[in-house]
Amino acid sequence: MKGKKILIAGAGIAGPAFAIQLIGQGAEVSIIESRKENQMQEGLFIGLSPNGLNILKELVDITPLYNDSCPGTLHFLNSGGKCIASLRTTYQLSLYGIESIQVKRSAITRLLHDKLASLGCTIVYDCRLEAVDEVEEKIRIHTTKGVLGDFDLLIGADGIHSRCREIAFPKGQKPAYTGLLSTGATVAIPGWKDSTKAINMTFGKRAFFAFATSGKGEVWWFNNFYQKKEPDRTKIAPSLQHTIKTELLKLHREDHSIVTQIIAATSQLFAYPIYDMPPLTKWYTPNICLIGDAAHAVSPHRSRSIACAGR
Ligand SMILES: Cc1cc2nc3c(=O)[nH]c(=O)nc-3n(C[C@H](O)[C@H](O)[C@H](O)COP(=O)(O)OP(=O)(O)OC[C@H]3O[C@@H](n4cnc5c(N)ncnc54)[C@H](O)[C@@H]3O)c2cc1C
Secondary structure, three states: OOOOEEEEEOOOOHHHHHHHHHHHOOOEEEEEOOOOHHHOOOOOEEEEOHHHHHHHHHHOOOHHHHHOEEEOOEEEEOOOOOEEEEEOOHHHHHHHOOOOEEEEHHHHHHHHHHHHHHOOOOEEOOOOEEEEEEEOOEEEEEEOOEEEEEEOEEEEOOOOOOHHHHHHOOOOOOOEEEEEEEEEEEEOOOOOOOOOOOEEEEEOOOOEEEEEEOOOOOEEEEEEEEOOOOOOOOOOOHHHHHHHHHHHHHHOOOOOHHHHHHHHHOOOOEEEEEEEOOOOOOOEOOOEEEOOHHHHOOOOOOOHHHHHOOO
16 A cells, blocks of 8 residues: 555545544555534444454544443333343453454544544545546545545545445445434433443334443433335434434333433434445455445344334
């Protein structure tokens, strides 16, 4: 990679992580990101498994992640709140040297971005990849901030709705809306006490609900919400947020009271539509390579029918 001029589209997680690797190999890397800098805080939290943590550890010092995290241990509760099974993470320590945790998505992005800044690599925000011209062996990139060039490689790290994928494979597969929204929030509840040190997954009478308590004492919760009509994926309207909250309170009214206590205390609910991305047969062309969700988005659900079964 020494001396190669590379443009990465997308400064979420895959893009900055790969940029750090490429810079380490001597490449000259530029990154563009369609969001504005102040939008990079968006999102809730992500579970990091030992393999992901071990890779991340090679790129950045992950110690700051533990300042605001939830444990990875899972407790499965019945609708009355009784723990019926648990899956601890302690076995991972001897196998992989590290245990799964949940962290805010923005915390991972921040660590990666800080590392890039220390390597002298800046991110151009509010700059969307639109089109690509291949001129002999080089590529020229059309963006909302003008034409950039000439590059040896374009890396598409622009997520599940990748423009880069459309450019590289115009007749390729497209993501399909599953009919589910992933919903959740991080909430500070006065007087909250939870000594479980686990993600408490409640199999309620009519729906599923999970919550954990972060090291800072906040409640982090998530579940899935059936929404037949695909909402605007860039912004869930306040009216839909209100509907989700009201429906969740109804769905969980027969479950243990902690669930409705958490939902009732939530003012800022985050929701994003879930898409299935059929596997691609190829992730690259001679000058373009897809990575992360642009190449292989993983469904957060085992299957739609299971996820909807509670309704
Ligand atoms: C705002 C946001 C919030 C999320 N919140 C959660 C969450 O709470 N929990 C969870 O499990 N997963 C969440 N995800 C998904 C999760 O981040 C990804 O599944 C995972 O991190 C894979 O990372 P990625 O870098 O491949 O894709 P992403 O994290 O999706 O990053 C792709 C980046 O590319 C940018 N982009 C898109 N199109 C263009 C373009 N044309 N030109 C330039 N840049 C472009 C996007 O703005 C985004 O920053 C979220 C994703 C986003 C974008």
